[in-house]
Every structure is written in structure tokens, then in C-alpha cells.
Amino acid sequence: xxxxxxxxxxxxxxxxxxxxxxxxxxxxxxxxxxxxxxxxxxxxxxxxxxxxxxxxxxxxxxxxxxxxxxxxxxxxxxxxxxxxxxxxxxxxxxxxxxxxxxxxxxxxxxxxxxxxxxxxxxxxxxxxxxxxxxxxxxxxxxxxxxxxxxxxxxxxxxxxxxxxxxxxxxxxxxxxxxxxxxxxxxxxxxxxxxxxxxxxxxxxxxxxxxxxxxxxxxxxxxxxxxxxxxxxxxxxxxxxxxxxxxxxxxxxxxxxxxxxx
Amino acid sequence: xxxxxxxxxxxxxxxxxxxxxxxxxxxxxxxxxxxxxxxxxxxxxxxxxxxxxxxxxxxxxxxxxxxxxxxxxxxxxxxxxxxxxxxxxxxxxxxxxxxxxxxxxxxxxxxxxxxxxxxxxxxxxxxxxxxxxxxxxxxxxxxxxxxxxxxxxxxxxxxxxxxxxxxxxxxxxxxxxxxxxxxxxxxxxxxxxxxxxxxxxxxxxxxxxxxxxxxxxxxxxxxxxxxxxxxxxxxxxxxxxxxxx
Numbered sequence: 001x002x003x004x005x006x007x008x009x010x011x012x013x014x015x016x017x018x019x020x021x022x023x024x025x026x027x028x029x030x031x032x033x034x035x036x037x038x039x040x041x042x043x044x045x046x047x048x049x050x051x052x053x054x055x056x057x058x059x060x061x062x063x064x065x066x067x068x069x070x071x072x073x074x075x076x077x078x079x080x081x082x083x084x085x086x087x088x089x090x091x092x093x094x095x096x097x098x099x100x101x102x103x104x105x106x107x108x109x110x111x112x113x114x115x116x117x118x119x120x121x122x123x124x125x126x127x128x129x130x131x132x133x134x135x136x137x138x139x140x141x142x143x144x145x146x147x148x149x150x151x152x153x154x155x156x157x158x159x160x161x162x163x164x165x166x167x168x169x170x171x172x173x174x175x176x177x178x179x180x181x182x183x184x185x186x187x188x189x190x191x192x193x194x195x196x197x198x199x200x201x202x203x204x205x206x207x208x209x210x211x212x213x214x215x216x217x218x219x220x221x222x223x224x225x226x227x228x229x230x231x232x233x234x235x236x237x238x239x240x241x242x243x244x245x246x247x248x249x250x251x252x253x254x255x256x257x258x259x260x261x
Numbered sequence: 262x263x264x265x266x267x268x269x270x271x272x273x274x275x276x277x278x279x280x281x282x283x284x285x286x287x288x289x290x291x292x293x294x295x296x297x298x299x300x301x302x303x304x305x306x307x308x309x310x311x312x313x314x315x316x317x318x319x320x321x322x323x324x325x326x327x328x329x330x331x332x333x334x335x336x337x338x339x340x341x342x343x344x345x346x347x348x349x350x351x352x353x354x355x356x357x358x359x360x361x362x363x364x365x366x367x368x369x370x371x372x373x374x375x376x377x378x379x380x381x382x383x384x385x386x387x388x389x390x391x392x393x394x395x396x397x398x399x400x401x402x403x404x405x406x407x408x409x410x411x412x413x414x415x416x417x418x419x420x421x422x423x424x425x426x427x428x429x430x431x432x433x434x435x436x437x438x439x440x441x442x443x444x445x446x447x448x449x450x451x452x453x454x455x456x457x458x459x460x461x462x463x464x465x466x467x468x469x470x471x472x473x474x475x476x477x478x479x480x481x482x483x484x485x486x487x488x489x490x491x492x493x494x495x496x497x498x499x500x501x502x503x504x505x506x
Contacts, residue, residue: 034373042360119358119359122354122356122359123352123353123354123356124356124357124358124359126313126318126352126356127350127352127356127357127358127418128358129318129345130316130318130345130348130350130352131345131369131370131373131374131418131422132341132342132343132345132346132370132373132374133369133370133373133374
């Protein structure tokens with residue numbers, strides 16, 4: 001029915017508008033005292049430190065698998081010497097940032113959405129407001145700021161693990177030394193291949209934090225709200241990360257033309 | 262009804278709707294300073310909503326709510342915070358912050374809203390926890406507390422800023438008779454120097470602590486008066502609710 005479609009569309013547009021206003025409020029409140037540094041540190045520990053095992057194990061596995069795949073093809077063309085550079089560039093430029101962001105969206109995003117929704121369902125958010133404390137500033141802003149700061153650090157760990165497992169794989173297969181591997185790996189790599197793609201993950205962190213907190217903080221449906229918040233946090237933030245990646249890659253190409261491979 | 266500066270809380274023709282459902286209709290009553298009023302009623306008649314309206318966690322569609330002469334329904338930001346600070350709220354499930362220890366749950370409002378030193382904060386928390394019988398549990402997380410302990414901890418947090426008005430939502434729900442009675446005793450101790458609005462299903466406990474009852478039925482104020490007055494009320498629901506104990 002046309003009327004129902006219009007209602008659904010209106011609701012979606014309304015939700016997008018609310019999410020945009022929510023994101024603007026996060027930015028505005030992040031620069032307003034009190035700065036909740038102890039809570040930011042608490043969240044950084046939770047989001048960053050506890051995500052590290054996932055990031056490290058995934059980085060090691062991906063680095064290994066990628067070397068094995070590229071090796072087969074490159075050896076056919078006598079281009080085995082390019083394996084370290086390809087490994088290094090692909091991790092720094094795209095695999096590290098994107099996979100780290102998607103992993104954090106799954107682990108941290110779902111957790112943040114669910115925990116805030118549970119706090120809403122158990123009246124903890126109301127309790128904070130009843131104490132004359134700004135619940136948005138206390139619960140949302142530190143989570144988003146921590147996510148914004150944690151992602152570039154976690155991406156660096158993922159890059160390091162990917163390159164390390166790439167070396168280990170090559171070392172066992174072709175007995176290449178660490179010195180030679182590093183020399184080949186960083187032969188064609190410039191700072192602009194590492195810094196802008198790593199920093200773009202701060203935007204991914206902002207997306208994960210804001211989207212997850214939006215679904216968790218604004219729900220009001222009890223246990224069902226917790227489930228929805230967890231699911232929506234992961235799905236929507238993953239989708240937005242991929243869409244933002246396209247735009248950010250284009251921006252990086254414009255700002256650093258030399259990075260276009 | 263005017264803003265009644267001589268009253269602690271005044272609800273003036275308050276109505277509240279959630280979606281299609283009108284939860285409260287034209288509610289008017291006032292609470293004098295250091296008076297305890299118990300709000301009784303069947304489930305879903307808007308008792309808890311009344312408390313949330315008083316502390317402005319939700320706003321009414323119609324009417325005014327005066328707290329010490331300030332219309333809280335019209336306030337925002339700092340002005341709202343100033344009026345809210347006069348009130349403490351014990352939530353039905355205590356609503357303790359599950360990421361903080363009991364000590365930090367109580368310290369949070371003191372650190373945020375006062376200029377007290379850490380030593381002063383510790384002294385206040387120790388005193389309040391002693392009052393509610395939880396002095397040995399301050400390092401515990403809410404998950405480690407029993408239902409009765411959570412209620413007492415919630416009460417301690419509500420009292421830590423020494424509010425003039427205490428709002429209490431179902432103090433005895435989910436508790437055994439003895440524990441519920443202990444909570445009632447704690448509320449009775451507050452009675453001398455605090456205005457209290459207590460939402461309850463437990464008529465027995467409510468009769469111990471209340472000066473007056475406000476009985477809600479289908480969103481309307483069906484009866485208002487002392488327990489003895491309401492025992493002879495013309496409305497059968499009011500009589501049943503008041504006599505239940």
C-alpha cells in the first residue's frame with residue numbers, strides 16, 4: 001500500500017535525522033567540560049586492550065593466508081621477490097584498516113549497543129539523569145572518544161601482525177632472512193601509504209562508537225531492545241564503514257596522489 | 262491550583278500519554294514539607310510514571326508540577342539540574358550502575374555535584390552505608406549484592422546528597438516480608454526530615470510510613486486522604502486497595 005510505504009520511508013528518514021543529530025551532539029559534547037578522562041581510559045582499556053587478542057590472531061592468520069595465496073600466483077611469473085612488498089602495502093593500505101574496523105564493529109559495537117540498551121532497560125540511564133548528571137556526556141561521549149582513539153592503534157597492531165606472519169610464512173617456505181624481507185617489504189612503501197590509511201580508521205572508530213551508542217542509548221524496548229541494539233550496531237556500522245572507506249580512499253588519493261597504486 | 266510555595270510538591274491537572282494510551286488524567290494533589298504520601302493503585306495505573314514526572318524524567322502533555330515553587334515541567338539544563346538536586350530517587354530495581362562498585366555508585370554524584378574532597382566523600386559514604394547496614398560491602402559490584410542489599414544500596418545513593426524530597430518506587434517489590442520491613446524502617450528514619458512520595462503495592466508497609474494515601478485508578482486520582490478516611494471511601498477500588506493489608 002502506498003500509504004504504508006510512505007510511513008516506512010518517513011520513519012527511516014526520521015531515524016537518519018535523529019542519528020545525524022546524535023552524531024553532532026557527540027562532537028559538540030566531546031569538546032565541552034567535564035572531559036570524563038577516567039571514563040575514556042576505562043573504555044579504552046575495555047575496547048582496545050580486550051580487542052587486542054582478536055586483532056592479533058586475525059592479523060597473523062590473514063597475513064599467513066595472504067602470503068600463501070599471492071605466492072602461488074607470483075612464483076608462476078617469477079615475481080616471488082615482490083611478495084613482501086605486496087604483503088606490506090596491501091596490509092597498510094586496505095586490509096589492516098578495514099578488517100580491524102570490521103572486527104571492532106563486531107566485538108565492541110555489539111557490546112556497546114547491548115550494554116547501553118541494558119542500562120536503559122534497567123533504568124540506569126534514568127538514575128544518572130535523576131542525579132542531575134548528563135547521561136549522554138557520561139555514557140556516550142567517552143565510548144565514542146575511546147573508539148575514535150583505539151581504532152588507529154589496533155590497526156597498527158593488525159598491520160604489524162600481518163607483516164610478521166607474512167615474513168614467517170616466507171621464511172619457512174623460501175628461507176628468506178628478516179633483513180632481506182624487510183628491505184623488500186618497505187622498498188616501495190612511503191609514509192603516505194601508512195599514515196593516512198591508519199588515521200582514516202579514526203573515522204571508522206567514530207562511526208562504530210556513534211552508531212552503537214545511538215542504537216543502545218535511544219532504545220526503549222526492554223530485553224528486545226537489547227537484542228535489536230546489538231544486531232543493528234554491528235550491521236549498520238559495518239555497512240557505514242565500507243561506504244565511508246570508499247569515500248576516504250578517494251579523499252586520500254586526492255590529498256596524496258602518490259598513494260594511488 | 263497555584264504554585265503553592267508553601268508545599269514541597271504540587272501536581273496541578275497533570276495528564277500523560279504514551280502513544281495512544283492515556284496513562285494519567287488530570288491528576289491534582291500536593292505534598293506538604295516533611296509529609297509522606299504513598300501512591301497506591303493497581304498495576305499499570307501510572308504510579309511509577311507519576312514519580313518520573315515529578316523528577317522530570319518524562320514530561321506531561323498537560324499540567325504543571327511545582328517543586329518548591331519551581332515548575333519543573335518548564336525547566337531545562339542547569340535550572341532543571343538545580344531543582345532535581347533537591348530530590349533523591351530510589352528506583353524499583355535500585356538501578357545501580359553495574360560498571361561501578363557500590364562505593365563508586367555513591368561517590369559519583371558527590372564527585373560531580375559537590376566540591377568535597379575525596380576524604381570528605383569517603384566519610385559521607387561510610388556514614389550513609391552504615392545507616393543502611395552495608396558498611397562492609399562498599400567494594401562489591403552490584404552483581405554481587407542480593408535483592409535486599411541492592412534496595413538498601415539504591416536508598417543509600419538516593420540519600421547521599423541529603424535530598425529534601427525522596428521519591429521511592431516500590432520499596433518492597435521482590436523482597437521477603439522481613440527484608441521489606443527493614444527497608445520500611447530505613448524509610449521511617451528519613452520521615453522526620455524528608456518529604457517522601459512512595460509508590461507501593463504493599464499496603465501493610467505503606468500504612469506504617471504514610472501520612473496520607475493517594476489512590477490511582479485507571480489513570481485518575483480516585484482517592485486522597487489518610488488511610489482511615491479512605492477505608493470508608495465511596496469508590497470500591499479505593500476501599501479494596503486501602504484495606505488489603
